[in-house]
Amino acid sequence: MPDLPPSTGDSTPKRDHLIATAFRLFYRDGYHAVGIDRILAEAKLAKMTLYHHFESKEELIVAVLVQRSALINERVQTALREAGPSPRKRLLAYFARYEPIFASKEFNGCGFIRAVAEYPDIHSPVHQAVIRHKQRDIDTIQELLAGLGVVEPGPLARQIALLLEGALVSAHTFGDTSALAHARNAALALVKAARRS
Amino acid sequence: MPDLPPSTGDSTPKRDHLIATAFRLFYRDGYHAVGIDRILAEAKLAKMTLYHHFESKEELIVAVLVQRSALINERVQTALREAGPSPRKRLLAYFARYEPIFASKEFNGCGFIRAVAEYPDIHSPVHQAVIRHKQRDIDTIQELLAGLGVVEPGPLARQIALLLEGALVSAHTFGDTSALAHARNAALALVKAARRS
């Protein structure tokens, strides 16, 4: 009987509540700016509960990112399923999914991008968790492009991913929601150009 | 005789050294992660020297960003001057300027984007300093596009800016230099499409 549960995604109510509270505060104020005491006070949990489920604050951050990544991926897959089989509708649905996020009053950029900003060392477990998430984003876009009949979807997927990353950053920087529309328009123009060639 | 010098860009050797040291550490490890004690130890300066030139750590961060913004803008203008009058060469020179930055061993993303990530509140003086810098970036791109004869350079400038922001973020996340080439290729395709229409 191990004293500590494995740090994988075991789901218990307290653990989930801890992750949800931590995410909310981290996303609002930043990873270094939020101390565990504030998370525990907000979640109304004791310190030992945190250190029972996680070995360190860093491991909590990783768990937050892993959980968010899974949640976001579920939502993407749901949105794509609801979009039906039309490749063009699927691509538009992919972009449309971001609209409520950008329009939200609580929008504060991308929690993954901001995690990389605070954990710049690529070897950091936090940074690595972001890499896994962002790579899946690119893979999803590539599948959408392949469905559209783009002959070499890899480079175009990277380009469209750049547009979305830029839109997340720019919308946060300027507090301006039009960035998403610009990214979508540019992406559609790139797809059109790729299919023309 | 005021006790403190105005917090504008007065340049003194100690002040400049402080800003240079602070930038190096902030860029390497992050703004919250680096304490003033470490900056002072590295710069071999006393604490009161810092608080003589700046009212707070936050004001130091703003000074770092303002100084970097001025430096970067100088370099851009120099690169564009050296590129000559050809609008296309000027645009390519604008992208080429980023190559050594992305290729540098010390590359750690964009210090301004990372500042926004750590100071997410748009009203923060740090965030505001980033806005001023990034807006000038967009203006510069817009001028380049106007030179190219793009009829409505505003939206296209925003799109190309998104590509560059995305490239900075993605190159840092994945530790991969190809992001810049992808951004440039996409930008050229967008310009081509805009001129065709």
Place this chain on the structure above:
DNA sequence: GCCCTATTAGACAGAACTGTCTAATCTTGA
């Protein structure tokens, strides 16, 4: 020489930080 400012080292306060430890209590399944 003289004065004013810049700069120094270092102590100091007060807060916040992560992580550990204890001892009591709650919960739950065997």
Place this chain on the structure above:
DNA sequence: TCAAGATTAGACAGTTCTGTCTAATAGGGC
């Protein structure tokens, strides 16, 4: 019922953080 694990509150250590204060010194313009 009982035993084991989960959870609690809170003290605690040790570090680090920003910012203030003092008292001494250095240095440059008058």
